[in-house]
Amino acid sequence: MTFPAEDDFRRLLDALTSCVLLHDAQTKAIVWANRAACVALGFSVEELLPLKARDMTRPEPKYRREIGVGAMDRAITEGPQVYEWCYRSRAGVDMLSEAVATYVPLSGRDVVMVQFRDISAEEATRQKLRRYEARLREFMQDLDEGVAVVTPSGGVQFISESGRRVLGLAPDEALGAVLDYCTEADRDRLIAQLRDAPSVRPSEPQRYRIVRRDGTPCWLRITCRHVQIEGDLDGLLVHFRDIGGEVVIEDARRTEARMLEYAGRYNAMGEMATVIAHELSQPLAAVRNFIEGAIQRLNAGGAVDDAIWGLRSADRQAEHAALIIKSVREYIVKREPEVVVADLRDILSDVAYFIELRAREAGVAVTIEQAGVPLPIRCERVLIGQVILNLAFNAIEAFAGFVRVPSTPRTLVLGTAQAMDGLAELRTIDNGPGVADEAHAVLFDGFFSSKAGGNGIGLSLCKSIVTRHGGRISASPARGGGLDCRFALPKSRT
Template sequence: MNFPAEEDFHRLLDALTLCVLVHDAKSKAIVWANRAACSALGFSLEELLPLKAADMTRPDTKYRREIAVAAMDRAETEGPQVYEWCYRSRTNVDMLSEAIATFVQLQERAIVMVQFRDISAEESMRQRLRGYETRLRELMHDLSEGVALLTRQGTFEYISESGLRVLGLEALPSHGSMQDYCALADRERLGLQLDRANSERTSEPQRYQIVRRDGEERWLRVTCRRVNIDGDPDSLVVHFRDISSEVEVEELRRAEARMLEHAGRYNAMGEMATAIAHELSQPLAAVRNFIEGAIQRLNQSEGMDSVLWGLRSADRQAEHAALILKSVREYIVKREQATTHVDLRDILADVSYFIELRAAEAGVTVHIRQSSEPLPVVCERVLIGQVILNLAFNAAEALVADSVVGGCVTIEAVRQNESAELRVIDNGRGVEAGRHERLFDGFSSSKAGGNGIGLSLCKNIISRHKGRIWAQEARSGGLDCRFSLPLQLGGITAADL
């Protein structure tokens, strides 16, 4: 086998894209350079040979000649040495390089071959990445969310810095699981979410109340997904976010809604009281007349039959008044919120008496049409009754305000597909085209001088019951207001069948 000649080795090294400088092992002087090194440094081979380190190195303390000489010397005893070096070209352009010094014993003399490559772009990228990492850490420092990696057994393998703060920790716990931070009532549910996690998609977010290590109670929204890390397909990535402020706002909104509903119920009672006062005046006046007549007959020594007749008549009128008061009392005692299974027809029957009183006072005819089949729903009975009252009272008042002759309000409870539907239809003038969709928004009303708060409250109540409320033009040209609630059949909604 014929070995290549020395010139062939030169050609091989010249063909490399990697820069090569050959130094004498003792003096460290340059004895040869390949084409790539000459091109990178901007010198010809003849120009390179007499140069010293100061002629082709960045003038910096960490690039002193002694450091490079020490690396070359170690290459002889310890093997190839890798170090960072900054060469400077003929045009004063710095080239940060990764250099490898290798000791080679040739036949004639010992040399140190230094291979180097430009890593300026790589170092620039590393600096940018470090900058991004620093900024990311700064951005995440105040985040109210965290990421944790859990083992197959559910213990913590990693928690982000922000996650440690969310859980009230200073360092990664050596034992314990994610469930340990949950309130007792939520631990089983969180365990079930983690067990059901898969790698195909992130789990649906769940909300949990937690107790931090400092004892503070917070609320977290948690999602998780299985991932394959280091060959373990059962690793679990958990993302959790502190939503305590959101929960607080929701609770405030619920409290505000309860206050509005409470005010609405008592407002309706006040309106009913006006109609009831008029209705009660008749039987109470009759009671007084009958009792006065009985007293006069007793004074005139008339027969006991006429006296008893007067007293019995007074008793009947008093009983009539008692029935009126009983109807009011039964409605008022239901004012506290209580979600229950009820037939929508029964709610309509509860409030129809008050609607008829108001309508009679306004000179409006009311027609109640009940469905022939049950309409089971789950709702707060009094609140849904309030909605029916508001819609009916609005219809009657609109007919009076528009001076409609022969004003009529029709109230229907019907089944419509998988919903129980309540319709309040009047034969008035209706509302302008395009206003039907905005009628239940705040501060929109079908009545002149109305502020629309009642209808807005109706929308709020129906929405909370997962129902729908809307208005449309009636066939008679008046207004047709409707709401629907999901039917409950055998404990489930009709939509679930």
Template sequence: MVWLKLGLTVSISGLCTGLCSMDSLAEEDFRLLLDALTQCVLLHDAQTKAIVWANRAACVALGFSVEELLPLKAHDMTRDDSRYRREMAVSAMDRSVEQGPQAYEWCYRSRAGVDMLSEAIAAYVPLREHPVVMVQFRDISAEDAMRQKLRSYEMRLREYMQDLGEGVAVVTPRGKIAYLSESGRRVLGMDPDVQFEAEALDYCAPADRERLIAQLRSSTKRRSTPAQRYRVVRRDGGERWLRITSRRVNIDDELNGVLLHFRDISAEVATEEARRTEAQMLEYAGRYNAMGEMATAIAHELSQPLAAVRNFIEGAIQRLSPLDAAVDAIWGLRAADRQAEHAAHIIKSVREFVVKREPVETQADLRDVLADVAYFIQLRARDVGIAVAIEQHDTPLPIRCERVLIGQVILNLAFNAVEALTGAQQTAGVVTLATSAHDGVAELHVIDNGPGVANEALGRLFDGFSSSKAGGNGIGLSLCKNIVSRHDGRIWAQRSASGGLDCGFALPLSLRA
């Protein structure tokens, strides 16, 4: 197929222009000039288009001598293809006479039968003896093979990108989307055939737009920004989660801005949400289980103030019989009120601990968290004859935490210590709860003077289904490890100086007190 090239190289264009103006150049001098060139050149008669001469480079490339080339026609020197019929080449040569140099694609076949895809340029040259058409050609087989390979790579890449949940976009400095890949269109729920003009912020949920603007502004050419998550609204109305990285680019005038690489992570977010819900249910089950173990002790504790309330009220009624006993009656009613308030406080504390809550991270003093649960620990220990000692740090220990969950960790560790001492032989079991601060962290230690555990069990005490108690399943301590890890802390178990067990955890101190 004949085709015109819009851009000729400077050297070819200049040479053809100069030769066309040399109407008095002798053919012999012209041939000497062409023979010195490294480019392949054939001279054709301007009228018949028959070959009249070839330079040395053309003879070497085609494997023919000049004498052997003279009688050859187009079908002798090219492949049998409709794109390379003689009429095509003749048409290009005829146009060169009227319109100037003509570029076209031609396939030359050498004497050895090797095809050489070429870029040919026909130029009319009015020599002194007779006019000729000079055809200069160069082998572009390697370039064509490279184009074919690149085309194949592009097709493979397109096929590969068909099923990917990720895309690429270029956002201009004004926030317009200048380019959007086909896979990106699918991620955003767009019809691949629809033209669009949109701003990047149009797809982002309103709550995330300021954060996306900040990411775009912080983009540099050196490296991509850290990945961030965004909730986007697709063109079909569906909501998806994307992980986006960005880098500034300046490829040309059309692709100048910020290159966005985004990936659909909706499935990952859904999985994380399911795991978070499962963890919340497990934490709630842990608190519920802890209260279940204390049910008898709590019932006993509540029976005392309730019985006292009844006694005080009955006594007040009896004392009201004589009219002059009003003072004593008031005293009895006030005492009953205090006991009722005490019972209400116990019930409120249990309810606040057991009730299922959404996770809320707040600023808290670790000492106050310990104080919140100390009553339950003392109650549980007192029921089995164990003493509890509280040693609070002198100054506040501010931490960022989910207060109920950290309280649950303290309860689990303390209950575990009480259980260890319950079956021990020593007469004076003591559990010490101490808070302290070291190297930027707040620590809480639960220390008992019991028999401890075997050395090989210390390292796996907080692993799932590992327990130091007979019949224990280890879920409580494993839950403690998960909660502390979520708060960027660490948890440990080691032998105490008294020979028992020292279980504790450390959480980062908050910068804001």
């Protein structure tokens, strides 16, 4: 085998831009350096020859001469060796380098060629990244949010320590599949969210009830985004947060809202007690009269047919009284939430009876104007009925003590219509005293009342119920005086 001459080999290395030192294979002493190495270290070849490791490296244990010699010896017996070494220039500047020791037999002698390149900037970047990673790990320790990278097939490539804590996983416990934690009822929804994850922004947050590994239930809010980094990553970046506390608060607020809504219905009927009692007194008095008449005819030996007629008339009046009681009971009874699709026109018809009773006592003429087309809305029917009642009762009560000049009839118009933006709208328009101009914007904001002694809870309830149904409510001056209150709700497509 023919080995290259040392001079030819040196000329070849001198043309390289990478730094090269040649060491004698036996003594490990420097025997030559190419031009790039001389420039980088600030020494000439002649100045480099007598230098030892202690003269051109840091005085640290990991840069002892024995370490470097060991790497060169392994290069002779095992093949090229890559190691980190710190070279120190003539000016005293340290140059952290990646060194590659390669055994090269030449015609004159055997050498170990050490190629090295400055990796100071790379190491500084790595250290900075390690610091950032450590900080991020510390910051994420106390988060209630977990981060995971999920493959398109559902495997988990990465999960943060905070994510393991959210899922109730022990440090070394296997994660398992993503769907293992989800309830059967929510699996299809989670699969659809992961499948349809966008790539430019996180998906809309979805809420799921899961069972942690320790067996405790938990509520999570999950968002995801498809991420793709060529040659490194192709999957879903999933963020999940424990929202158990939020769910508890929301449940408490819903319960409180239900109680307040029930109290509002009960209060409305309480205010109408006198009117309802008067309405009941008429059929009950008629029942008594018909029964007494039937008894008198039978005692006097009159015709049985006459007595039967009186009893049947009494039965009809009793049925009328029962319907009044049933209407009141169905309105004020505490009910569980039931969302249905109902025509807004039908809801207005349901409560019109109570409105007309109250208006009759106050001397207010009520006009019902129904839309000519169906207005289907998805709602809790009894709550929307309560909004209509509250608006109508507020308008009727505003007439108390109000005298129009010149004297004109007191009127209240209740109407349904399709709004210009396609929503289903209900309006109450009265010709009463109205409110101050600055009050229209805050009429439904809570504790505002247009009547003496009022507390405004009914109007605040109206806004709460309408907003919860995804609608809007407003007040404005009516033409010719009075108040125009309207609420609009999204129409149902089903």
